[in-house]
Amino acid sequence: MEHTTINLNLKVWRQKNAEDKGQFENYKAENISTEMSFLEMFDVLNEKLINEGQDPVAFDHDCREGICGMCSMHINGRAHGPWSGTTTCQLHMRAFKDGETITVEPWRAKAFPVLKDLTVDRSAFDRIQQAGGYVSVNTGNAQDGNALPIDKKNADASFDAAMCIGCGACVAACKNSSAMLFTSAKVSQYALLPQGQPERTTRVMNMVAQMDKEGFGACTNTGACEAECPKEISISNIARLNREYLNAQLSL
């Protein structure tokens, strides 16, 4: 790919810590190669800030190949930026034009408090998982892997839900900051498998209760979560969660 260099204006959210009010700061990013990833552009910005004696921008990132779910930037009003089905770390600078202004914010949600700049606390997701996102099987309890045949269709659908990387884009994209897509993906993974059946009722009840307790909003079926999900997790999982929840209530 022929690469060119572009100059950009960045409007980046800066916030010292959870207590700080925070504000946008403007920066210039110059001679940015279109071959760079979005986070590499931030590396260049940070290198410049460090050399100028300023505090670099704090942001979460780790694998930089779209699977760990750590990166989490709200770019020009979209979770993970303009490319659909793409995490921030896989977004590349050829998505932008020379001279463009890019606004970068952290995930905004009551349940995801800002720790610093673009870094937020997503431990609420861990607690939702702790509430029931597992099969209660101790190591050593298992029967032979092939003793339990599973319809390929269900296994594949379970996998599609299990692909969720827990990044929180669904929450950031939702006007109510609902965590339904995340929670429903985990509930669906197990609901579609025979291994998930024994705890099916308690799992959905407990995970939904925890979700509410964490301060996530209600789902109004707008579909922004599905549109912004970097792994394209289907909103049909939410419908499945609702059925599971209803059935669980009826069986009480």
Next chain:
Amino acid sequence: MINNRIPAGELAQKWSTYKSTCKLVNPANKRSIDIIVVGTGLAGASAAATLAELGYSVKTFCFQDSGRRAHSIAAQGGINAAKNYQNDGDSVYRLFYDTIKGGDYRAREANVHRLAEVSVNIIDQCVAQGVPFAREYGGLLSNRSFGGTQVQRTFYAAGQTGQQLLLGAYSAQMRQVSIGAIQEHNRHEMLDVVVIDGKARGIIARNLVTGEIERHGAHAVLLCTGGYGNVFFLSTNAMGSNVTAAWKAHKKGAYFGNPCFTQIHPTCIPVSGDHQSKLTLMSESLRNDGRIWVPKKQGDTRKAYDIPEEERDYYLERRYPAFGNLVPRDVASRAAKERCDAGYGVGTSKMAVYLDFASAIERYGKTEATKQGIHNASKEEIIKMGKGVVKEKYGNLFDMYAKITGEDPYSIPMRIYPAVHYTMGGLWVDYELMTSVPGLYALGEANFSEHGANRLGASALMQGLADGYFVIPYTIGNYLADEIRTPKIDTKQKAFDDAEKIVKDRIAHFMNVKGTKSVDYFHKALGKIMWDKCGMARNAAGLKQAIQEIRTLREEFWKDVRVPGTADSLNPELDKAGRVADFLELGELMCIDALNREESCGGHFREEHQTEDGEALRHDENFMYVACWENIGNNEWQLNKEDLVYDVIHPSQRNYK
């Protein structure tokens, strides 16, 4: 004298004999025994969950914001297990044999046999947890083949096997957190091991959000902290992957085993410029259908498809007619480097070779046309159908390539180049996974491992989970049975004061240097030295030079690094400074080890030791040992040797022609 504590008896009986005779800790005593697990990847999460299920009181630590993000999550291909579900002749012995041979005869027979034995239990456990493995229409588990083997023993979940296995282990871990059996400490980094009366008794950790330095005591400490590929700056590792925990353990007396054994993976997306922060792997499975080539003419600037067939050099097929594009990773990587160094590389950097799917697309297209009964399909129709088939097989990888490079790999050959991927070396451990410090264990990639000098594909996930689910729960009991009278570890002891002071002084030093260069500047400089002189090919002169250059760089680092911000807040630059400081010491030891190992084996290629055809030449008579480096202070090391004894397998020279 190195004691590897391998049990006596027949190879195939060693592990079952061990399990039946090792000491046990009764359930009531387990409750009052504390275990620290550092790192929450496959090894750490599986160990933490299993030990908590057994009743031990467990604390986990990871630097990420959640245990689920450890870099095991990025493994693509699959996990091996000797299930023989495909009835194609697999067995525990065959998996054992393939792993030993793949490692170029530098691993322990007893450990590798145990690994092959427990491989079958791992699959059962993961299925029971609800890991959605790929399945056949009959509802049973699907398998595929992977490099270096003749059977189909690899279990997988699309191209995201590591993710699914890790989320399975993480779910088991979360279940134990919910009942209070595990206490999680995320966004924490271990900065020292505390050793009292010769035994590991706790750690010093830094809360990465508040900067607070914390003391944690325990009866045993498990390091499950992954590999050290990031010493090269550019690798397929995550940005945060580091050697710090293992290095601190090393400085407290744990031997470092075979540090120079690094795996360079042949199929990665090449470097595009100085801004590059990491390299992305394209799964080994692509070599099943892609053909690797470079132009026959040096410095050829024509576009790939303007170069006619007869002017292309399919160098792997030329050099290795028997294995062709499917030679093992170390061989394929070296061959690509050889062509690029000789001036035949492609792309703007000239440090890349083509991985071309054109003939596979045409072949699949023809088959598809026949299948659909179209006998007079035009070339365009065939290509279109062929692209469809390739998309089905490798779609997610092709999409990833397109996103990163902006090129369409369905019409232009991929450009690939080798990149640092996995480190076979690591903390030396005995059969019980204990380091040379009693009570201090290393699991998964963090230990010097069962992979010898070269790891086969789909074996890393197997080893991480074997260590955590099925080995440590037995072996740790054998140690802790003698610790039941040890009360809760008091963290007010002097050893904790001393360790904490060292940690705090070091942080204060970083903050006070106020130098002129960023941490990344030093990391990149170190990476370049390592890649140029301790990378795919090494020689004595280069290694000696590298050692000098690293020493100079290290001195400059301590005098001139610039760490902005404060130590009492979230400060990623400070975190990086500590990690790079440790890489600057490890890098030197890797070069020393590479210099000492006067042979070529697996991923370690010394230019002075090659056959007439340029292949790796082992010297078993002098180097059939694990190099166990002992830190004697002040960046000086003493070499101890653990001889490798082969009772069952007879080592031979590998041949892929």
